[in-house]
Amino acid sequence: MKAADLLARQERIPIWALPPSFLLIIGASYLFTFYDLFAMNVTFAQTALSLGWAESPTSPALASLESIPVLAYIVAYMVGALGISPLSDRFGRRTILSAALIVAGLGSLANGFAGSYAEFVLARTITGLGIGADFAVSATYVSELVPALRRGRYASALYITGAIGVVASTWISLLLATPPAPFPRGVPFALGSSGWFAANGWRVVYWIGGSLAILGAALRLVLPESTRWLLMRGRIEEAERVVAAMEARALRRLGALPQPRALGAPAEGAPRVPYSAILGDRAYSRRFALLLSFWALTYVTVYVGVAGLSAVLGAIGFGFPVNEMLVAVGSTGDVAAMALAAIVADRWDRRRWVAVSAAISLAGIALLGPAAGDLALALLGSFVYFIGFNMVMPIAFTLTAESFPTRARASGFALSEGLGHVGGALSMFAASAILAATADPLMALLAVTSFQVIAAALIQLAPRTTARVLEDISP
Secondary structure: OOHHHHHHHHHOOOOOOOOHHHHHHHOHHHHHHHHHHHHHHHHHHHHHHHOOOOOOOOOOHHHHHHHHHHHHHHHHHHHHHHHOOOHHHHHOHHHHHHHHHHHHHHHHHHHHHOOOHHHHHHHHHHHHHHHHHHHHHHHHHHHHHOOHHHHHHHHHHHHHHHHHHHHHHHHHHHHHHOOOOOOOOOOOOOOOOOOOHHHHHHHHHHHHHHHHHHHHHHHHHHOOOOHHHHHHOOOHHHHHHHHHHHHHHHHHHHOOOOOOOOOOOOOOOOOOOOOHHHHOOHHHHHHHHHHHHHHHHHHHHHHHHHHOHHHHHHHHOOOOOHHHHHHHHHHHHHHHHHHHHHHHOOOOOHHHHHHHHHHHHHHHHHHHOOOOOOHHHHHHHHHHHHHHHHHHHHHHHHHHHHOOOHHHHHHHHHHHHHHOHHHHHHHHHHHHHHHHHOOOHHHHHHHHHHHHHHHHHHHHHOOOOOOOOHHHHOO
16 A cells, blocks of 8 residues: 555545544643633733732733743743654654643642742743643644645634634633623622632632643644654554544445545655755745744734733733623633634635734724723624634644644644744743833724735735645645
8 A cells, every 4th residue: 555545545535534523622722822822811910919919900010011921931932842842743743732732731739839930930831831842742733634625624623623622711710810890890609708719719720721732732642643754754554544533434424535636645654854854945935934934923913812912901901800701701702702713714825814803803992992982882892803813723723733844743843833933932032122102002903903904915916825745735
């Protein structure tokens, strides 16, 4: 059995042909990651108060205090993406998927036990290290198992689990780490000012997230190895067993499968240093430079949204805990964004959808503009803004993984998306500087979002990947 024949058999399967539960297991990292980021967004005020870093939940110092752990997380994310995820190009996707999520979960558990600012920052560093590795390998793994016509849909479906994590995190955090307030200005039965939870509710939020991550890592042991990786390593028989199982499941659901068409196979044998397959090739090095620029710009907007939006909303005029409630309600827009991405990602050029997401972000700002005295309008604006800056993620993740060859797909993704987190590392500092430089906080939010707009224009120069076989896009 030739590798190309096996790949052709897999590509003819028009559906996700592994157990549906496997999508949830792969998506465990997305659920945990977004849970973890939004946990910090909502609970940081209580964390700072309980550990004596700030005197008030509306203190201007909170944004600066939050910048350091966000920076530590992002720098560690880049180290994990660049230093750990390429190991999956040599040792397999499944092993690194489990190991990376264990590291991230341990970091989150450590966050809940932090007793000082230094310990908190260290725990954020450990979490970022694991997540940086996991994201690159997860995107690679799914892109290698899903047929070309459905890659965008199933990659975006993983993000729906992440969106669930966002919603769960914000509401659990509101319940455990904010004082009660009449809805919609808060949660009437919140525990953030009651007894033990007044000082420690934020700890429980992190412990829940860490436990979910450890459980997800254990469940990943049942996943099959990536067929493309097995073929690249010359392990034909193992790949054949995975493909045969996928065909059998697809036949039970569909009754028949189309005839396979001739395809090329992944080149056997990963390079000794996978990065050389990207940086030493003119076409792939150009893609890397383009995608790195795209992610660096996009992450300025995204990280302000996921890690510091409550502080920015506070500056606009929505006091505590109304700003936290706006984040909580807005986070439901994350679910809408991921569901929308799953529906449309394969129906039109992915590059165009990235531009559409930037336009939606601008629409959200247009609604927030006159909303300082109108809570209903503010809630709608927050919801729309969340759709805009989140919808770009699953579509661009898919495009990035598609843009590099199997022999170095995780490495190429890590170089582009991982190093692109330099934009995220600067995001909170940029937001603080912009807020300080303008008397209009809304203009500051518009300035932050302009980075996403520029990135959307830049990505139009990337290759078209929608509905194309990976080996055609990246031989």
